[in-house]
Amino acid sequence: MSSEGPARFLVERAVSVTAEPASVFTLIDDFRHWIRWSPWEGLDPGMQRTYSGADSGVGASYAWSGNKKAGSGSMTITESIPNERVVLDLEFVKPFKSRNVTTFLLTPREDGLQVTWQMTGPKNLFFRIFGFAFSMDKLIGKDFDSGLAQLKATAEKS
Template sequence: MSTYEVTRNAVIPAPPEAIFPLVNSFHEWTKWSPWESVDPAMQRSYSGSDSGVGAKYAWSGNRKAGSGTMEIVEATEPDSIKIRLEFAKPFKAVNPTSFTFTPSDSGTQVTWTMTGENKGVGKLFALFMNMDKMVGTDFEKGLAALAGAVKQRRA
């Protein structure tokens, strides 16, 4: 069985305390998530806590958006957030995802990491698609949008 990890970093010119809430609440993800615009008719539902541990988000969309759930399983303000990401479509997968917020000279280094296993259909898919390139590009877009959302919020 092969495993993979996708990680991207960006320095956002704001303190961790300004960035953390935008990731710690799925209600805020519409402002910066790279996947929000994939399907304008995507259905979303929220359950559990409003933010932090126990916050849950489910989505169902077109072929490109797929469907699945996310749940915040650990949140240490303002340092890190761990999410259980589970895809139902286009193929079943569980991808532990984390965000870390590390103060730096010019703001906060935000690190977004997703790990997974290539098995079943995913293993076949991995033969043709480079997960790091495919998902990494989305992470880069998301981190840039997160920086924009923080800037807007602080304006």
């Protein structure tokens, strides 16, 4: 699902996971676990990673710097409600500058858990001009699908 207004974008994907909420939450709330499921981890085998702040939860930070595909940027957890929600401040430096909010929602279901991954932020000048050809949904939606599939597989193995 995608919703794009004139000045902001929203990209959202969800997956059902048959695992305990705590297992899924830990994979999201601790950046050191992202290497196991993030769709961007394989883009640059030599990517530099820096972890700072708290080990997990509010204040945990992760910065990366890689090749042209991986780019560079940082993420900081700004809200963490165990087994329910993790909110990140996401800043891209390369290949383009952008600051977005990323949210993971964990919703209990009869058969397990629904994990929803959202990203929202302002459309930069490029996307306001060329958005008819390059929507954020087209650019990162498939990455969200891939990441959620990997998160599901990792959580269900645990």
